[in-house]
Amino acid sequence: MQSNQQVDRVLTGDRTTGKLHLGHYVGSLKNRIDMQYQYDTFILLADVQALTTHFEAPKEMGRHLRQITLDYLAAGINPEKVTIFVQSLVPEIAELTLFYSMFVTVNALRHNPTVKSEAADRGYDQLYYGFLGYPVSQAADITFCKATLVPVGDDQLPHIEQTRKIVRRFNELYAPVLLEPKAVVGEVPRLIGLDGRSKMSKSLGNAITLDASAQDVREKIRIAVTDTNRIHKSDPGNPEVCPVFTYHQAFASEGAEEIAAGCRSGTLGCVECKERVGKRINNLLEPMRETRRMYESAPHKVDEILIAGTERARNIGKETMREVREAMGLNYNFDNDGIRG
Ligand code: SF4
Known part of the structure; x- marks a missing residue:
């Protein structure tokens, strides 16, 4: 840990593309339940990143993010211990993404394995700007809340390495205010689907959902x-x-x-x-x-958990942005503080 935080902060999360299934439980949720009492755990409901592939269905996000939160709570995530928050409601993440995107080269992003495999399937001319920038937005997710640990599988390591590079570059360019996260690499078991052909996935219709x-x-x-x-x-x-x-x-x-x-x-x-x-x-x-x-009999409780988690995440994000702006010299000290709420 590199800051004054008393315990390591963990960032993990899911894109809000649908209900969770047994593959999610085995691959990540079980581990989060085990980690929640050991670390200050943040779980990101990545609705913005869901749009990289589901941009035609933004209206589905509200339903998905509540369903996923229900899945978390049902599986044993304790909302008193864990901060569950909505990505698009923390504008500081978008702001950081934008600042980072000024000094990350397109070439670095093209070498990212996920981007490469998508480009191999669709071609670069069909690759969306948001998808290309996914590793930059992940860096913002991790750094806005100063997460020090990120649980990942081997295949996600290049994303964390990209975040570490962005942090080092920012700290060199401006001032050392960001924390370099460490990847917690565990074996991420991938559950095969009921069809026996590919990993369990709701879109392939080979999954058993947690509900x-x-x-x-x-x-x-x-x-x-x-x-x-x-x-x-x-x-x-x-x-x-x-x-x-x-x-x-x-x-x-x-x-x-x-x-x-x-x-x-x-x-x-x-x-x-x-x-x-x-x-x-x-x-x-x-x-x-x-x-x-x-929880289904008291749906307002789910919303209250999301509101409380998102407020906590925002407050931390505002503090990080204050430091980031100061480091960059973008704190113009206008008399009217109301310009930035
Ligand atoms: S082949 Fe049949 S008995 Fe053998 S593990 Fe599979 S389901 Fe079970």
């Missing part, structure tokens, strides 16, 4: 792809190629070995195997359903 009913879970698991070479129950199966087995590993690791052995020996049928994993998943989701019902 799924017990019946939904059973139905979805029932039609999940298994080892396609296994025709009869007595055929030896190969759990290594079966998506259902990865769910056993993710949600019932202590029983996974027994499942694998039963599958390999042809003594455990897919129907029973799926019933077992469906039960495990429902055991995980049942307490979430209860908490969700409680």
Whole structure:
């Protein structure tokens, strides 16, 4: 930690493109729940960054961000401990993004792996300005609140490195007011989708959302792809190629070995195997359903949590911007303080 903050501040978040699913739970949410009592955790509801791909549907953002907040609360995020805030309601992030964009070259952004892969799919002539600038806006997300730790998977490391470069450049150019964040690199387990082809994703229709009913879970698991070479129950199966087995590993690791052995020996049928994993998943989701019902019956509570979190984030952002403007010499000291609210 490089500041007067008593504990490290963590920044993490989600683009507000839809409900969360089991892949999100395993990949990041579970880790956030574990970290919330250890760090000053900020969770960003990235509605602006959602627009980089969903700019034709801005009206959906309000619904998505409330749904995601419900998912957080249901899963065990404690709003007394964690600051959940809305990106577009903290204009200081946009302001910082703009200032950083003056000294980040287009070439540096073109080398970003996410930008590169998008450009490979669509071509640079179809790449949007906002998408190209995504790493700059991420740098603003991290630095406006002086986050010192950012949990990421390996594939996100270049984004954090870009932020660190921006911080160093800013501090050299003006004054050392920004903090260089550290990436907390953990293995980010990626849950395979029910189709067994790609990672779990709501847009691909291969996901179990965190708000799924017990019946939904059973139905979805029932039609999940298994080892396609296994025709009869007595055929030896190969759990290594079966998506259902990865769910056993993710949600019932202590029983996974027994499942694998039963599958390999042809003594455990897919129907029973799926019933077992469906039960495990429902055991995980049942307490979430209860908490969700409680918040759904008092929706104003969700809004109050978002308002309180966003106010806290804004206050910190205003203080950072005061320091940034002073460092840059953009604090013009006009008599009329009302110009900047
Ligand atoms: S028994 Fe289970 S692990 Fe084996 S193929 Fe069937 S569903 Fe997959």
